[in-house]
Amino acid sequence: MSLSLLDDGDATGLGPVRAVEAARAHSGDEVARGLLFAIGRRINVDGEQDISAVVADAVAECGLPASVAQAAQTTEFDDAVRASHEAALLLGGEGVGTPIIGIPGPGGERVGYFGPVVTQTPRGDAAGKLWDGLLILAANPGFYELKKERRAKVVCD
Amino acid sequence: MRVTFWIDPMCPWAWITSRWMVEVEKVRDVTVDWNIMSLGVLNEHNDVSDDYKKLIARTWRPARVLCRARELHGDAVVFPLFSALGTRFHVGKRTDMEAVIAEALAEVGLEPELAQAADDPQYDDLVRQTHATAVAMSGAGVGTPVIALEGVDGAQVGFFGPIITPIPRGEDAGRLWDGFVLLAQVPGLVEIKRSRTVGPVVD
Numbered sequence: 001m002s003l004s005l006l007d008d009g010d011a012t013g014l015g016p017v018r019a020v021e022a023a024r025a026h027s028g029d030e031v032a033r034g035l036l037f038a039i040g041r042r043i044n045v046d047g048e049q050d051i052s053a054v055v056a057d058a059v060a061e062c063g064l065p066a067s068v069a070q071a072a073q074t075t076e077f078d079d080a081v082r083a084s085h086e087a088a089l090l091l092g093g094e095g096v097g098t099p100i101i102g103i104p105g106p107g108g109e110r111v112g113y114f115g116p117v118v119t120q121t122p123r124g125d126a127a128g129k130l131w132d133g134l135l136i137l138a139a140n141p142g143f144y145e146l147k148k149e150r151r152a153k154v155v156c157d
Numbered sequence: 158m159r160v161t162f163w164i165d166p167m168c169p170w171a172w173i174t175s176r177w178m179v180e181v182e183k184v185r186d187v188t189v190d191w192n193i194m195s196l197g198v199l200n201e202h203n204d205v206s207d208d209y210k211k212l213i214a215r216t217w218r219p220a221r222v223l224c225r226a227r228e229l230h231g232d233a234v235v236f237p238l239f240s241a242l243g244t245r246f247h248v249g250k251r252t253d254m255e256a257v258i259a260e261a262l263a264e265v266g267l268e269p270e271l272a273q274a275a276d277d278p279q280y281d282d283l284v285r286q287t288h289a290t291a292v293a294m295s296g297a298g299v300g301t302p303v304i305a306l307e308g309v310d311g312a313q314v315g316f317f318g319p320i321i322t323p324i325p326r327g328e329d330a331g332r333l334w335d336g337f338v339l340l341a342q343v344p345g346l347v348e349i350k351r352s353r354t355v356g357p358v359v360d
Contacts, residue, residue: 149296
């Protein structure tokens with residue numbers, strides 16, 4: 001999905017997701033996921049700000065051809081970007097944010113939620129508790145929201 | 158486990174969550190300390206529609222009565238008076254505020270003069286003070302209800318919600334509670350949300 005499309009529907013921030021869709025078209029979901037994580041790590045953990053360089057480096061790291069990075073500058077994959085984004089909104093609804101997670105609901109069908117938003121990555125036991133708790137709440141089709149103010153600084157590692 | 162639950166009696170979503178909490182007390186080892194918060198204070202500086210402003214203005218009245226009743230009679234009156242008010246607002250769909258307050262006071266056995274607090278701004282400070290204790294747990298920019306429970310390392314953690322409809326009953330209520338307790342133990346969890354596709358079903 002795309003933060004640019006969520007925020008204002010404009011195309012300026014679409015480069016990375018265009019490249020991910022190009023990777024998906026080129027090599028399938030698994031490789032696309034690898035590229036998504038490689039881009040995300042550079043931006044969020046390493047704090048890199050030159051997005052063109054981030055995309056080019058991540059594409060190279062994943063062993064993908066330079067044409068995948070070049071797709072970030074074109075509209076070739078915008079239909080795929082929008083389709084993927086719309087699929088997320090269909091699950092989580094309008095007016096939320098990213099990420100949206102689709103998980104098994106009460107009848108086995110997928111239900112979508114924005115979040116869980118965490119200010120640090122839950123690891124080990126905390127990761128398990130978050131997943132178990134999320135599944136239990138999602139088993140109630142009418143569960144809509146649980147929230148507190150974001151006070152802590154977001155830590156990406 | 159001891160839990161603190163803050164409500165504004167006029168919020169239908171807080172009403173549903175409060176009835177869930179009552180169910181949880183039956184099926185889990187949980188005791189609730191009921192407390193008061195205010196949609197009026199929550200929305201004081203928010204840019205809301207004129208219709209919502211009118212609704213918000215009305216919420217001050219039962220909130221003042223609840224706060225004044227607690228000041229005179231202690232914490233134990235909060236739950237029965239809140240429930241007597243909420244049953245009329247939400248289940249009974251009543252909008253005749255004076256009658257609702259008078260009947261609720263009578264049902265709980267409180268003096269009818271307490272109704273005068275509804276229009277007396279000298280009790281606004283009480284409303285603001287109790288509201289601040291909720292916001293201290295959930296942080297600002299959220300809504301009602303707020304629940305505080307034991308989180309990581311035994312420290313109290315507060316959340317707005319869970320927003321849910323219809324009211325989970327019996328073991329369903331217990332299971333939702335179990336999930337909520339798990340989530341409260343996740344350091345840094347701040348939000349899980351989906352767009353509301355149906356309105357509140359209050360009974």
